[in-house]
Amino acid sequence: MTTFKQNTKFKTLITWILQILLAASLTYGGLMKLVTPVDQLAQIWPWVSQVPSQLLWGTAIVDLLGAVGIVLPKLFQIKPQLSRWTAYGILGLMLSAIIFHVVRDEGKVIGFNIFLMILTLILLKLWKSE
Template structure:
């Protein structure tokens, strides 16, 4: 009985750590894309000068929505299944980013996207069990 209770607490803690990492990463990227001038962003992410600014802002909004959606519903215990849907949205966003970079011949920059996918898949697996 105590092993099951301990295991459940570990899963819950692990899920919250993963949710927090995902949310912080997405929020950081989203805020950067919205607040740092494009020419400065281009020093870190050269692709931003090669797409319309609305695309950069659009991805920023999606990042912020993912950050909010992965944490807030679970935290407030208001329709926590929304956090699962946000996780699927994050998967789609990261897969889209991978395709975007691969089409442009930028395979060397997809590591972060793959890392985010792995974290999200682990989180979804924890929620399933």
């Protein structure tokens, strides 16, 4: 009985760590895109100076919505299944980012997108076993 409770607590801890890591990463990316001037941001992410500003702003908003959606529903237990749907959205966002970079021959920069996909998949797997 104690082992089961310890596993449940450990799993809960891991899910919250993953949720916070995803939220922090998405918040950082979203805020960077919103508040950093394009010429400075282009030194970090060269693609931003080559796309319409609407795409940059749109991805920033989607990043921030993902950060909110992955944490708040589960935190406040108000429609917690929305966090799961947000996780699927994050998978779609990361897949879109990977395709975007591969099409632009920027395949070497997709590592972080793959990392976030893996974190999201682990999170979904942990939620499935709840």
